[in-house]
Amino acid sequence: QQPVQSPQAVILREGEDAVINCSSSKALYSVHWYRQKHGEAPVFLMILLKGGEQKGHEKISASFNEKKQQSSLYLTASQLSYSGTYFCGTGRTGSARQLTFGSGTQLTVLP
Amino acid sequence: DAGVIQSPRHEVTEMGQEVTLRCKPISGHNSLFWYRQTMMRGLELLIYFNNNVPIDDSGMPEDRFSAKMPNASFSTLKIQPSEPRDSAVYFCASSLQGAHTEAFFGQGTRLTVV
Numbered sequence: 001q002q003p004v005q006s007p008q009a010v011i012l013r014e015g016e017d018a019v020i021n022c023s024s025s026k027a028l029y030s031v032h033w034y035r036q037k038h039g040e041a042p043v044f045l046m047i048l049l050k051g052g053e054q055k056g057h058e059k060i061s062a063s064f065n066e067k068k069q070q071s072s073l074y075l076t077a078s079q080l081s082y083s084g085t086y087f088c089g090t091g092r093t094g095s096a097r098q099l100t101f102g103s104g105t106q107l108t109v110l111p
Numbered sequence: 112d113a114g115v116i117q118s119p120r121h122e123v124t125e126m127g128q129e130v131t132l133r134c135k136p137i138s139g140h141n142s143l144f145w146y147r148q149t150m151m152r153g154l155e156l157l158i159y160f161n162n163n164v165p166i167d168d169s170g171m172p173e174d175r176f177s178a179k180m181p182n183a184s185f186s187t188l189k190i191q192p193s194e195p196r197d198s199a200v201y202f203c204a205s206s207l208q209g210a211h212t213e214a215f216f217g218q219g220t221r222l223t224v225v
Contacts, residue, residue, distance in 0.1 A: 042202070
């Protein structure tokens with residue numbers, strides 16, 4: 001089952017902050033964040049694992065609430081290059097390890 | 112490593128024809144995913160392989176779609192017969208351990224069925 005992302009779209013000015021949310025109805029082991037620019041493939045930003053391990057990007061942070069099965073991506077002091085569609089992907093607990101994506105959040109950073 | 116390699120990058124075919132998309136995962140990765148991306152449905156997981164074995168194909172839309180992974184370095188997604196509603200960008204991605212490690216995407220195949 002696909003995770004749910006919000007908001008669907010965000011428009012902000014360079015230097016402003018943004019938060020993108022992701023939630024699932026299933027118990028999660030991992031939450032992934034990817035950014036996709038128009039006409040390109042999704043690019044890995046960050047992975048958060050159950051138990052607190054986090055690997056990812058130096059200028060973007062994220063949180064993972066394991067009890068609520070929710071994650072948030074924090075973009076601070078946004079740059080023009082942050083524009084794109086952000087996807088969260090989730091991996092469930094248990095032996096199944098498929099990676100399922102939400103519908104995406106379109107982020108536009110204006111000068 | 113060259114990353115995940117997909118071919119062809121673009122494919123235009125007539126309705127009813129067979130289409131085969133190809134993917135070479137990153138060497139050493141034991142998990143491979145096929146996704147379909149459209150404006151309406153976003154990134155849909157079609158099928159997931161682990162150690163060359165299909166683990167979850169519940170996302171395959173119908174019997175016209177089939178996927179194989181004959182060895183650790185090659186996978187195909189076949190559509191036969193193709194229909195206009197199959198038009199989309201198809202991505203292949205690989206990872207070390209399924210969704211427990213980061214996935215790397217190929218550049219995708221843009222399929223247009225006319």
